[in-house]
């Protein structure tokens with residue numbers, strides 16, 4: 336179904352019931368909705384249909400207050416031990432907890448950062464790990480100014496061809512084109528645009544021989 340013929344009026348998305356369309360342009364459509372809590376809110380069609388918007392905001396408020404009610408006193412998260420609820424709340428109203436770190440520092444940490452494992456020290460662990468990593472990376476992976484680990488890195492997430500350095504694009508006519516490229520020393524090299532995946536892969540292979548091999552050969556013993 337074409338996007339601009341979809342009728343959302345009367346539909347229910349989470350707590351929202353769609354009342355009427357209030358805006359429509361080339362890029363988006365917006366609808367006035369009534370929430371179960373009684374408030375009205377305007378939502379983008381895309382947010383409704385993907386489930387990104389399910390209430391006027393009351394749903395999130397409830398979740399936050401539920402998380403805030405949880406008592407974390409005495410619990411341990413990594414190097415942190417929770418001492419008490421902090422007086423300070425975050426801007427969004429989330430609870431903060433005063434924690435003792437094993438290193439001796441005290442830190443205020445948000446509930447969800449403790450619970451989902453994002454924060455497990457006052458910051459001392461991350462600092463130490465960062466220093467180790469930096470030292471390690473510099474001595475082991477830097478060959479002639481090129482980060483060899485980067486050359487062997489996994490494919491980028493927007494790559495849909497399954498081949499590193501080859502991205503599939505669909506043009507206006509719906510035709511698929513394959514663009515081959517390579518990045519060395521932070522420099523992007525365009526290798527060409529092809530109708531077939533095979534040609535693009537071949538171009539990328541040539542590019543690798545041309546740009547990468549001088550850096551990779553002889554350095555393998557230094558790469559994990």
Ligand SMILES: [Zn+2]
Nearest residue numbers: 370372391393
């Ligand atoms: Zn609501």
Ligand SMILES: [Zn+2]
Nearest residue numbers: 436438457459
């Ligand atoms: Zn610490």
